[in-house]
Amino acid sequence: MRNSMWLLMPALLSIIAIAAESPQQNTEDHPAWAFLVPDATPPAGTEASGPIKVPGSTKSYTQKEIDDLANPPDWFPDEHGPAPQIVRGGASNKGFACGSCHLFAGYGHPESANLAGLSADFLVQQMADFKSGDRIDPARMNTISQATSDEDAKQAADYFASLKPTVWVKVTEADTVPKSWVNAARMRLPLPNGGTEPLGSRIIELPQDPALATARDPKSGFIAYVPPGSIAKGEMLATTGGGKTISCTVCHGDGLKGFGNIPELAGQHPIYIARQLFGFKAGTSKSAAAQQMQKVVENLTTDDIVALSAYAASLAP
Numbered sequence: 001m002r003n004s005m006w007l008l009m010p011a012l013l014s015i016i017a018i019a020a021e022s023p024q025q026n027t028e029d030h031p032a033w034a035f036l037v038p039d040a041t042p043p044a045g046t047e048a049s050g051p052i053k054v055p056g057s058t059k060s061y062t063q064k065e066i067d068d069l070a071n072p073p074d075w076f077p078d079e080h081g082p083a084p085q086i087v088r089g090g091a092s093n094k095g096f097a098c099g100s101c102h103l104f105a106g107y108g109h110p111e112s113a114n115l116a117g118l119s120a121d122f123l124v125q126q127m128a129d130f131k132s133g134d135r136i137d138p139a140r141m142n143t144i145s146q147a148t149s150d151e152d153a154k155q156a157a158d159y160f161a162s163l164k165p166t167v168w169v170k171v172t173e174a175d176t177v178p179k180s181w182v183n184a185a186r187m188r189l190p191l192p193n194g195g196t197e198p199l200g201s202r203i204i205e206l207p208q209d210p211a212l213a214t215a216r217d218p219k220s221g222f223i224a225y226v227p228p229g230s231i232a233k234g235e236m237l238a239t240t241g242g243g244k245t246i247s248c249t250v251c252h253g254d255g256l257k258g259f260g261n262i263p264e265l266a267g268q269h270p271i272y273i274a275r276q277l278f279g280f281k282a283g284t285s286k287s288a289a290a291q292q293m294q295k296v297v298e299n300l301t302t303d304d305i306v307a308l309s310a311y312a313a314s315l316a317p
């Protein structure tokens with residue numbers, strides 16, 4: 001019995017490895033609209049070619065240069081303070097410059113996170129939690145934090161904490177949304193040949209200008225389509241708890257602007273907020289601080305998560 005178990009081990013391990021690489025793709029607690037699964041076949045007419053420019057910048061890059069995570073484009077170098085080496089280049093952490101996915105402005109994309117103006121202590125703690133595995137992000141941050149030294153993480157945290165947040169996501173209630181697809185970098189984009197579909201109980205976050213968003217332009221933000229009535233419902237849940245959760249403002253502060261080490265939620269990407277709420281429910285964050293979110297999410301339904309994310313994202317940061 002024992003021997004046959006050992007013989008089976010490699011097969012079992014490879015099954016576990018496959019499961020870890022491709023988490024459930026689209027279930028009630030892990031919906032594809034929040035976790036973004038790339039489409040196998042990109043639609044025709046979506047390949048960029050030649051030099052790319054963005055309004056107001058004198059710089060020019062090719063899409064290949066823009067997508068080099070080790071050396072991201074800095075479209076407006078005069079509009080942010082001096083960025084530490086780890087934000088500008090990935091030489092010391094296997095090629096993952098923070099400025100690529102999170103942008104030099106810190107606002108990030110729906111598939112990553114907005115870091116601008118979060119407290120440095122909170123950011124350092126999240127990097128440590130990703131590194132230890134107390135917080136799980138199979139897509140990106142576990143690998144990245146493990147490759148990043150604590151000193152680099154601290155410098156990046158100080159930099160992102162110093163940035164001024166802005167209204168980067170416009171939250172709009174709608175019944176129908178543009179049909180969309182998800183590219184290899186997990187950004188959701190409208191289908192080039194148009195069409196609409198019912199939104200249902202989802203949040204669909206799309207760039208205001210797909211070409212500028214894929215160019216990592218820090219001045220062209222996002223539109224989040226949310227179900228009608230969700231912002232008001234989210235406000236009710238966030239401020240009163242609605243009998244099924246604890247009022248968010250008690251800990252996250254008035255206007256959800258954050259309080260000490262408790263992060264600001266106002267103006268964050270709504271699908272990022274939703275991913276975290278699903279994650280807390282699934283127990284993918286195990287730190288002492290994350291335990292405080294356990295009771296909060298226990299009884300939340302998908303509709304509640306959609307409403308809370310819509311409301312928090314709609315607040316000015």
Ligand code: HEC
Nearest residue numbers: 096097098101111112113123126127137140141148156275
């Ligand atoms: C290849 C893309 C990519 C790069 C490069 C990257 N990140 Fe991230 N980061 C992500 C994604 C994706 C998430 C969202 C994870 C999730 O949804 O749970 C994230 C989330 C985070 C968070 C959590 C924010 C919060 O509010 O809790 C922190 C902190 C963070 N990143 C810091 C960094 C730092 C520091 C660097 C540079 C060393 C970096 N990231 C580089 C993709 C990236």
Ligand code: HEC
Nearest residue numbers: 245246247248250251262263273276289290292293296308
């Ligand atoms: C008892 C205090 C408390 C309450 C109440 C609370 N939170 Fe939190 N929340 C926290 C703490 C602490 C963290 C940081 C967890 C960590 O470090 O992993 C957090 C983190 C989060 C995050 C992750 C943000 C990020 O940037 O990664 C989200 C999203 C969130 N809370 C949403 C909510 C919502 C929505 C509510 C109300 C329904 C709520 N919280 C109520 C304490 C609280």
